[in-house]
C-alpha cells in the first residue's frame with residue numbers, strides 16, 4: 634500500500650506539476666519571443682533610418698546638412714557592410730542594360746556625363762572619419778588635394794565600356810578647378826580613368842553657384858555650342874541629374890552621406 638501511496642503521490646505530483654512544466658517550457662520558448670521586442674526595437678531603429686535613406690535617394694528630402702545623429706551608425710553600416718555595394722551594383726546593372734541599347738554614331742558626338750565625387754572616386758574614407766557631419770570646404774579640399782580617393786570599380790567598368798563603344802565621356806565635377814584640377818586629374822589617372830574626352834570643373838565664375846546651375850550650364854554648352862548628344866548621365870546627387878540638358882537617361886548612384894544642392 635505504501636508503494637501505492639508513493640505511486641499515487643507521484644502521479645498527483647506529476648498531474649499537478651505537468652501544466653507548470655509545460656508553461657515553463659512555453660515560457661522558455663516565449664523567452665525567445667520576449668526577446669523579440671528588443672530585436673524588433675533594433676530593427677525598428679534601423680527601419681527609421683532606412684526610411685530616411687529611401688527618402689534621400691528619392692529626392693524627397695532636400696537641403697539636409699548632416700546625416701541625422703540617430704542614423705550615423707546606420708549609414709556607416711550601410712556604406713561599409715555590403716548593402717551600398719549591392720545597391721550600386723544593381724544601379725550599374727541597369728546602366729549596362731541601357732548601354733546595350735544605344736550605339737554611338739560615327740560622328741563622334743554621342744556623349745556620356747559622369748560625375749566624379751562618389752561616382753568615379755569614393756570619398757567614403759573622408760566622410761566616415763568626419764562622422765558624416767556637415768560639409769567642411771577646407772577639410773574636404775585638404776582631403777581631395779591628396780589625390781588619394783579610391784576609384785569605384787563598377788563605375789570604372791562602365792567608363793571603359795562606354796569608351797570601347799565609341800562614346801565620348803565627359804567628367805563633370807563641382808570641384809574647384811583652380812585649386813583642385815591637378816590633383817583631381819592625377820587621382821583619376823592613378824585609379825584607371827584614362828582617355829576621357831574632357832575633365833570639366835567649376836571655374837571661378839561659377840563659384841558660389843549651386844551644382845545644379847553650374848552643371849546645367851556646362852551641359853548646355855556641350856549640347857548647344859559643341860553639338861554633343863548626351864546619351865546618358867550618371868551621378869550620386871540629384872543635382873547632377875536635374876536641370877537643363879540632363880541627357881536621354883539619368884542614373885542615380887546611392888549616396889546617403891551628404892547632400893549637394
Ligand SMILES: [Mg+2]
Nearest residue numbers: 748750751869
Ligand atoms: Mg558626386
